[in-house]
Amino acid sequence: MNTLLPSAARRACVAALLSAIAWSGAYAQAAWPNRPIRLLVPAPAGGASDMIARTVAESVRASTGQAVIVDNKPGAGGLIAVDALLSAPHDGYTFVLSPNSLVTEGPYSYKFRIDPLKDLAPVAEVAKVALVLVANPSLPIRSAGEMVAYVKANPGKVTYASYSPGSLSHIEGLQFNRAAGLDMEHAGYKGSPPALVDVMGGQVQFMFDGMGTSLPLIKAGKLRPLAVTSPQRSPFLPDVPALAELGYGSLSQTMGTGVWSTPDVPPEIRGELRAQLQKAIATPAVREQLAALGMETANPTQSTEDWTRALKRDYEHTGQLLRSIDYKP
16 A cells, blocks of 8 residues: 655645754754853963853853853963863863963964864953063162163163063063163063062063962062053052053053854854853953952953954964064974
């Protein structure tokens, strides 16, 4: 007996099946997240990035009811964390939270097997921090102007530290040399703590450091702040001028931290996480916790497109400056 359905009935069955599939897919996306989210951090526990991650993770957990597990993967300029992201299922449950340097600086100092501007998808920027120009407090210097005069009076004898060669800390010193006509030598370190130890000990005289690590030492009188790199004065150091006020507007730059996924994660999931992160950084609790680290929240209205353009601009600017000194990692 012929059991085939008539043509019209077959078409109706196919349409119903496709509708059910589409509905189930939409439901699955609408139900995100329905299990824990993994947030990879290319920094050790207790560091600034780790504390930012745990702050926003708790806010997202409270909002979604799902745990957000912070998984520290330090080392190699973020490469270890990126490799872990690429190796994980691309299902919208694994992301990377990192300083923007992962994209804007890392490729010039580490051998990435991907192009981070193309192979990582920006989700949202969550925090930003200015750098602060600090000096050994035993020096007879209380302002950036006095620093310039001091360096010029001691040609070839002054050194500035950075927390890593090829980083914004290095580049700000390079730009300051050019803008002010200075000849400071650069000394690159593996992180802020050892560099700051040498600034305080007098082995090097100056450093452009992240606000989060220098601020406690400034408050303790162990470092003297001379200027900040934010476009305006920092709320954490309101008596310290911005470099832009002093005629060095080209040095205005902050260091951002954000969240990335792989580009093949469904845009609906990236959009939902973005909304959760923007909701988090708009809350007073998150703002207060970041302020305790010397950081400000990112602009919650910033579009993904604007952030992507800013990352590309910073990447190109970094490359231009490093090539000008024939930088080799």
